[in-house]
Amino acid sequence: MSDTNHSHSTHDAEEDVRNRDIKIYVNGDIVHRDEAKVSVYDSGFMLGDGMWEGMRLYNGKWAFFDEHMDRLYNSCKSVSIDIGLSKEELLEAMNRTAAANDMTEDAHCRLMITRGRKAKPFQHPGLSRFGPTIVIIVEHSKPKSSLHSTGIRLATVPQVRGLPMSQDAKYNSHSKLNCVIACLQAEQAGADEALMLDPNGFVNTTNACNFFIVRRGEVWTSTGDYCMNGVTRQKVIDLCRQDGIPVFEKNYSLYEAYGADEAFLTGTFGAQTPVASIDGKAIGTGERLVMARLQQLYKALVRENTAG
């Protein structure tokens, strides 16, 4: 199979055998991954009733920790999940997990907070009577270099982003069924990931990352109304403004996306990942000068944010 046909996803990491023996935090205990378990009565397992954050470790520090905590605590407050720990206590738990695994760099954390174990296998949130379930998985994680050389192939899909009064896309909830369905549809169309539209047909986001295009030197992304309020998305917008790159949060259609000079995705894991094609149409010439500049600026910002 040629490299350009190679199928991958935005969260492909280089194989690392050390991940077979990592230690995982489960409600205060740090145990081998084979022993890390939650109840089948857990509301996260039963209903997707929980919130999570993905964060990366650089130089022994969690990049943009405060921004991730703001989103997490806001989400949990909105759905009345009491985390029961302060931000400082969560930081201590994450640091303890990283230290137990000897990690200071190239590590990715999935911090998960669910409404906790239920007394009975039914939906009512009041049945979660035992406090939240908190799990911290930190894996050795380096994005695959092929993501950057080849780029991601996107397909637009029938599944759309919802209105905020159904399930607000700003919730980083355990239930990602909307996104999972979109990803399946993209795979069935022969692409790596899904490009999702909003209820009005404007280009919105992908199933797992935020989406940007570059046209005639301008950076465009959706209004933000139907997508995850991505930490990386906001950093890229801020960096454009600081660097004098025109940036717009606006409605645009596939017409403008297909005809873009560059397109890229943003997310904590991959930072900025190039898009090779949308619906089989190659994006630009493959020269990605604006994205490359933003990658450089973002790298410097991460270093600054995680400096000793």
Ligand SMILES: Cc1ncc(COP(=O)(O)O)c(C=O)c1O
């Ligand atoms: C649907 C979706 N979009 C975008 C993102 C990227 O957000 P961030 O930049 O905060 O990692 C995520 C990450 O959780 C996501 O789940």
